[in-house]
Amino acid sequence: MQAVLPRLRFDDAFIEAPSRSFEGAIESLWMEVGFGGGEHARALAAANPAIGLIACEVFENGICSILSALVPDDGTEDVPALPPNLRLWDQDARGLLARLPPASLSRLYLMFPDPWPKSRHVKRRFMHPENIALAARAVKPGGLWRIATDDPTYQAWTADVLAAQHAFDVPPPATLRPEDWPPTRYEAKALLAGRPCLYWSLIRRSGS
Numbered sequence: 001m002q003a004v005l006p007r008l009r010f011d012d013a014f015i016e017a018p019s020r021s022f023e024g025a026i027e028s029l030w031m032e033v034g035f036g037g038g039e040h041a042r043a044l045a046a047a048n049p050a051i052g053l054i055a056c057e058v059f060e061n062g063i064c065s066i067l068s069a070l071v072p073d074d075g076t077e078d079v080p081a082l083p084p085n086l087r088l089w090d091q092d093a094r095g096l097l098a099r100l101p102p103a104s105l106s107r108l109y110l111m112f113p114d115p116w117p118k119s120r121h122v123k124r125r126f127m128h129p130e131n132i133a134l135a136a137r138a139v140k141p142g143g144l145w146r147i148a149t150d151d152p153t154y155q156a157w158t159a160d161v162l163a164a165q166h167a168f169d170v171p172p173p174a175t176l177r178p179e180d181w182p183p184t185r186y187e188a189k190a191l192l193a194g195r196p197c198l199y200w201s202l203i204r205r206s207g208s
């Protein structure tokens with residue numbers, strides 16, 4: 001954490017020009033909310049070297065997992081080359097979404113968010129009108145917002161919240177993970193337990 005996180009952390013000195021936080025030029029900026037163990041974020045960054053990905057996670061174990069995968073402990077002090085197009089934000093993703101330049105994201109990912117199934121916890125769900133407004137501000141017209149969940153309450157909730165907004169086009173969700181979506185750890189657990197997943201690909205409308 002001490003040696004590697006500072007090298008990968010998205011420094012908010014770059015908040016006005018996030019593309020400058022990456023080592024080389026990037027074609028577009030993507031963001032993932034709640035990367036968990038980081039498998040999806042690492043796979044996205046590796047498969048798409050021309051993009052810059054800011055991956056967000058508040059849970060320290062998640063940060064440790066992604067760092068351990070990037071820097072395996074081989075008993076030496078050497079830190080191998082880190083992905084030049086990956087940056088980590090170890091705070092609430094909503095704070096970053098609110099501060100990035102408007103229309104700066106080409107893609108946003110929300111993979112298997114915490115379901116908070118009790119109705120008294122509805123406000124804790126990431127899929128919430130207030131956060132849709134944050135996403136709508138940050139995602140550029142034509143940009144994609146990919147959302148996946150296996151939780152039946154959250155699936156119904158997501159459909160309801162999306163039906164009530166006008167910022168994104170909402171094609172019907174896929175029931176099988178589209179080919180270019182990397183898998184995630186939560187998805188693997190859900191599929192093993194026989195819980196069907198839904199995968200939305202929203203498209204940011206222009207002018208709303």
Ligand SMILES: C[S@@+](CC[C@H](N)C(=O)[O-])C[C@H]1O[C@@H](n2cnc3c(N)ncnc32)[C@H](O)[C@@H]1O
Nearest residue numbers: 034035036057058059092093111112184185186
């Ligand atoms: C259920 S886990 C899913 C992890 C991963 N996406 C996967 O599919 O394996 C949800 C993760 O989102 C993180 N999280 C929830 N709200 C967040 C927020 N506002 N900002 C950053 N991370 C958040 C949690 O700490 C948790 O690790």
